[in-house]
Amino acid sequence: MATPDEKKIKADKRLREIMTEYYIEAKTPKEQTGKKIAWITSGGPVEPLHAMDVIPIYPENYGAMCGAAKMSTELCEKAEEMGYSSDLCSYARGDIASAAVNGGPIGGLPEPDMLICCNNICGTVLKWYQVLARYFDVPLFVLDTPVCHTGYEKETDIYVRHQIGEYVAFLEAVCGRSFDYDRMDEVGTLSVKAQKLWQKVLDTTVNKPAPMTCFDAFFHLAMIVTLRGTQTAVDYYELLLEEMNDRICKGISKVEPERYRLIWDNLPVWYKMRWFSDKFGAHNAGFVADTYTSGWCGTLPYLDENDFLGSMAESYTRIFLNTGIDHMADNIVKMVEKYDADGVVFHSNRSCKPYSFGQYDIQRIVGEKTGTPCLMIEADMCDERKFSETQVETRIDAFIEML
Amino acid sequence: MKDVLDRFEEVAENPQTCAFEWKKETGRPVVGTFCSYAPEEIIYAAGALPYRMLGTGGAKGYSDAYLQSYCCSVVKNTLDDLLSGELDFLDGAVFPHTCDSVQRLSDIFRLNMKNSFHLDAVLPAKLDTPSAAHYMKSVLERLAGDLEERLDTRVTKQDLTDAVLVFNRIRNGLRTLADAGMDNRINITAGELHTISRGVTAMDPAEAADLLDRLCTFIQPKAEPGSGPSKRIGLTGSVCGVPSVYETIEQAGGRVVLDDFCTTERYTDFAVDESADPLPAIAARYLKKADCPCKHSSLYSRGERIVEKAEKRGVKGVIFLLLKFCDPHAFDYPYIRDMLELKGIKSMVFELDDEQSVHAQFRTRCEAFMEML
Ligand code: SF4
Ligand code: SF4
Numbered sequence: 001m002a003t004p005d006e007k008k009i010k011a012d013k014r015l016r017e018i019m020t021e022y023y024i025e026a027k028t029p030k031e032q033t034g035k036k037i038a039w040i041t042s043g044g045p046v047e048p049l050h051a052m053d054v055i056p057i058y059p060e061n062y063g064a065m066c067g068a069a070k071m072s073t074e075l076c077e078k079a080e081e082m083g084y085s086s087d088l089c090s091y092a093r094g095d096i097a098s099a100a101v102n103g104g105p106i107g108g109l110p111e112p113d114m115l116i117c118c119n120n121i122c123g124t125v126l127k128w129y130q131v132l133a134r135y136f137d138v139p140l141f142v143l144d145t146p147v148c149h150t151g152y153e154k155e156t157d158i159y160v161r162h163q164i165g166e167y168v169a170f171l172e173a174v175c176g177r178s179f180d181y182d183r184m185d186e187v188g189t190l191s192v193k194a195q196k197l198w199q200k201v202l203d204t205t206v207n208k209p210a211p212m213t214c215f216d217a218f219f220h221l222a223m224i225v226t227l228r229g230t231q232t233a234v235d236y237y238e239l240l241l242e243e244m245n246d247r248i249c250k251g252i253s254k255v256e257p258e259r260y261r262l263i264w265d266n267l268p269v270w271y272k273m274r275w276f277s278d279k280f281g282a283h284n285a286g287f288v289a290d291t292y293t294s295g296w297c298g299t300l301p302y303l304d305e306n307d308f309l310g311s312m313a314e315s316y317t318r319i320f321l322n323t324g325i326d327h328m329a330d331n332i333v334k335m336v337e338k339y340d341a342d343g344v345v346f347h348s349n350r351s352c353k354p355y356s357f358g359q360y361d362i363q364r365i366v367g368e369k370t371g372t373p374c375l376m377i378e379a380d381m382c383d384e385r386k387f388s389e390t391q392v393e394t395r396i397d398a399f400i401e402m403l
Numbered sequence: 404m405k406d407v408l409d410r411f412e413e414v415a416e417n418p419q420t421c422a423f424e425w426k427k428e429t430g431r432p433v434v435g436t437f438c439s440y441a442p443e444e445i446i447y448a449a450g451a452l453p454y455r456m457l458g459t460g461g462a463k464g465y466s467d468a469y470l471q472s473y474c475c476s477v478v479k480n481t482l483d484d485l486l487s488g489e490l491d492f493l494d495g496a497v498f499p500h501t502c503d504s505v506q507r508l509s510d511i512f513r514l515n516m517k518n519s520f521h522l523d524a525v526l527p528a529k530l531d532t533p534s535a536a537h538y539m540k541s542v543l544e545r546l547a548g549d550l551e552e553r554l555d556t557r558v559t560k561q562d563l564t565d566a567v568l569v570f571n572r573i574r575n576g577l578r579t580l581a582d583a584g585m586d587n588r589i590n591i592t593a594g595e596l597h598t599i600s601r602g603v604t605a606m607d608p609a610e611a612a613d614l615l616d617r618l619c620t621f622i623q624p625k626a627e628p629g630s631g632p633s634k635r636i637g638l639t640g641s642v643c644g645v646p647s648v649y650e651t652i653e654q655a656g657g658r659v660v661l662d663d664f665c666t667t668e669r670y671t672d673f674a675v676d677e678s679a680d681p682l683p684a685i686a687a688r689y690l691k692k693a694d695c696p697c698k699h700s701s702l703y704s705r706g707e708r709i710v711e712k713a714e715k716r717g718v719k720g721v722i723f724l725l726l727k728f729c730d731p732h733a734f735d736y737p738y739i740r741d742m743l744e745l746k747g748i749k750s751m752v753f754e755l756d757d758e759q760s761v762h763a764q765f766r767t768r769c770e771a772f773m774e775m776l
Contacts, residue, residue: 085725085730130702134703150523159538353503353507356471361515
């Protein structure tokens with residue numbers, strides 16, 4: 001048995017340092033850094049921003065921080081006072097309120113000079129960024145990535161490619177200088193490198209026992225979201241990968257002994273991560289993979305390292321949330337096989353309709369194709385008012401019986 | 404006039420039966436659609452009846468095993484109709500891209516429809532750039548081709564032009580009647596207008612156009628003085644179907660003079676250019692017509708349009724009807740409310756659980772609002 005200290009992932013500390021530095025730089029007055037700030041959606045193309053030395057800020061990442069710090073509910077209530085329905089995505093509600101009152105763990109995000117919205121994750125971000133654009137009165141760029149229900153069509157490719165060009169022109173106009181294509185090549189190479197490393201990190205849990213759980217992945221995800229395209233991200237994931245391999249050699253895992261291997265679908269329940277981890281852990285069940293964190297390396301097959309800008313259209317359009325639910329189901333089926341999972345837990349997330357609607361069909365497909373037991377839990381990733389602990393607890397206990 | 408209204412009522416009350424009867428009589432296919440961006444002209448040009456799936460309601464419960472409770476009633480009711488077998492008469496369905504909920508409804512339909520085809524028309528979310536305009540046209544071209552294949556037919560330019568003429572007549576007729584109703588130039592209640600809008604969604608377009616033309620002949624050049632309720636009300640908000648709220652508003656003393664729903668002004672706004680190449684002209688209309696909040700044209704376009712119309716029509720108060728769990732409209736409400744307030748136009752917001760069964764509470768809220776105006 002590993003000691004609690006051995007169980008801890010050492011790289012955590014480094015990640016915290018990097019993220020702190022990142023937020024400190026972002027919150028430093030712009031006159032000192034000389035850098036512009038862009039708010040961007042989590043599925044948005046960040047690489048051109050790094051190429052232009054713009055600091056990308058992710059309200060969704062901040063939403064997760066607020067959620068984990070249990071500060072989201074209050075912000076959501078504030079948004080509701082402003083007239084926003086309590087049924088809207090809690091990231092959006094939290095961020096809109098936080099912009100108005102400088103709320104959350106770091107006292108609000110630095111004001112944006114521009115907004116970049118890519119609707120490859122949902123239509124919510126389009127509405128949310130319109131609200132922000134009206135509030136901050138700064139330029140908004142919308143990258144419209146048509147849903148690939150059954151495939152990636154030729155006209156979609158033409159449309160999105162065209163918009164990549166428009167994006168570059170937008171950045172040139174806002175930054176007041178021409179786009180640095182050489183720098184873009186470097187950033188693109190680094191982005192692909194980081195994504196490959198992230199995939200390798202996620203693959204380490206194929207090992208039995210898994211050296212980490214998806215709750216760790218949710219945490220280590222921060223870097224691939226915000227800093228992909230930088231050397232920092234590459235270095236960090238090399239470090240993390242090394243540590244994971246070391247844990248495998250030493251047989252260290254989070255859940256000991258690991259009796260059940262599970263897969264998580266949808267966003268985490270940020271304010272209950274510990275609770276879920278303990279609850280399942282008590283039954284010797286560990287989450288070895290999830291559909292969420294793998295979203296940031298899932299389109300590697302469409303990326304061309306040697307022509308990053310040219311392959312961005314396809315890779316940003318074909319992310320799993322922007323595909324049909326049968327495709328999403330196949331993704332889980334493959335995961336069950338790859339990670340040799342014993343069950344799948346679906347978080348039916350009241351905030352995220354595109355991720356949650358269709359889960360019943362997905363559950364049916366996964367059940368039919370793999371025979372794996374599935375559990376559906378209703379919650380919300382940030383709004384604690386929408387979580388019923390006793391109800392979820394009973395369902396988890398019943399599910400474990402089935403395994 | 405009565406026989407025309409009766410016919411609309413007959414279809415509005417039994418849209419599925421009427422569409423099915425049309426199919427039996429004509430031997431032609433029926434294709435289900437959704438939303439005010441549904442390319443009805445193209446479906447009609449392909450020889451089929453475009454049938455707008457609005458959900459007949461009644462909380463049948465079939466959809467509970469397919470969709471969570473936090474989904475809007477338009478989507479749930481429509482899925483209920485499919486799962487209960489009521490939509491078995493459809494030969495196919497075409498889903499234009501709108502909101503996140505419909506995006507997934509489309510997938511669920513595709514996986515659960517029996518013996519009928521399913522097509523997505525993934526329209527752009529952006530409407531304000533040349534590349535989006537070009538893409539819009541390409542999507543419609545693809546759809547026309549897909550329909551030709553599925554329905555084993557040819558869609559000629561002439562077919563499209565003919566369809567454009569019919570739908571222009573329908574939209575124009577609906578608009579003219581609504582305007583006349585608002586100005587008291589025709590003896591039609593808001594409730595009757597509602598029935599007409601519903602009837603149009605499930606009727607042979609040529610018949611609908613003729614009936615509307617006939618109704619328009621009853622319009623008087625001048626307003627009847629002093630009749631009817633006087634508080635001039637604007638309606639906006641979600642509701643992708645046809646909510647039964649008009650009579651309640653009228654009974655509370657309100658007169659609806661601005662109606663911005665998906666089946667009313669957002670549907671009837673703007674005609675397709677009849678002199679242009681039909682397919683690009685249909686695409687062009689979608690870029691210009693009153694936009695839906697699922698689309699992105701400009702940051703203030705919807706608010707500006709509503710304020711402008713409200714001022715022009717002397718609206719005293721605006722009622723925002725928000726369908727529960729409808730995200731796109733819920734995001735737009737605060738800013739449009741604030742824009743109206745700046746112009747001194749009062750508003751109230753009411754959340755509907757199900758647009759097919761409007762709450763008694765709405766009556767009370769309406770009465771209180773009218774009193775405040
Ligand atoms: S949680 Fe879902 S709805 Fe909210 S921003 Fe993310 S993808 Fe969109
Ligand atoms: S009411 Fe709103 S959520 Fe429902 S289908 Fe219409 S736009 Fe979508």
